[in-house]
Amino acid sequence: MTADDSFGRLDDDDYPAYTMGRAADMLGTTQGFLRAIGEARLITPLRSEGGHRRYSRYQLRIAARARELVDQGTPIEAACRIVILEDQLEEAQRINAEYRRAAAASDPSTSTPG
Numbered sequence: 427m428t429a430d431d432s433f434g435r436l437d438d439d440d441y442p443a444y445t446m447g448r449a450a451d452m453l454g455t456t457q458g459f460l461r462a463i464g465e466a467r468l469i470t471p472l473r474s475e476g477g478h479r480r481y482s483r484y485q486l487r488i489a490a491r492a493r494e495l496v497d498q499g500t501p502i503e504a505a506c507r508i509v510i511l512e513d514q515l516e517e518a519q520r521i522n523a524e525y526r527r528a529a530a531a532s533d534p535s536t537s538t539p540g
Contacts, residue, residue, distance in 0.1 A: 442472040442480035449481040455493055459502075463492050468506040488513070 450457045460479070463469055469488055471479040481489075488509060495505035 438482075439484040440482045442482050442485075444481045444483075444486065446471070446479045446481070449486055449489070452486060453490055453493055455489075459493065459496075460489065462502050463489055463506055466503055466506040468492055468509055 444452065446457050446460055450460055453459075460471075460481070464471060464479070469481070469485040471481050471485065474480055491512070492502070492505045492509050495508055496502055500508065
């Protein structure tokens with residue numbers, strides 16, 4: 427791997443760049459919290475060759491949302507389920523919007539006369 431390849435990964439939201447300790451520090455939480463949301467299957471960190479957990483920026487954003495809910499008094503299992511459902515809803519809305527755009531583009535009655 428060249429240096430250019432490594433720097434290119436810095437912009438990749440899915441690249442597992444953060445150790446468990448660093449991830450916990452960034453989120454202001456404990457490593458135990460990260461283990462708990464992993465056990466609840468909210469996120470599944472990748473493992474380094476040595477078996478250490480590694481987290482991506484995308485996973486940290488999900489963990490941060492779960493932490494917000496837990497900090498508001500939501501039990502961790504419920505917080506994880508809420509985050510999963512929010513993510514599923516967002517994806518369904520995105521797909522629905524794509525279908526609407528495609529339907530509008532293929533319907534000649536919705537286009538403006540030129």
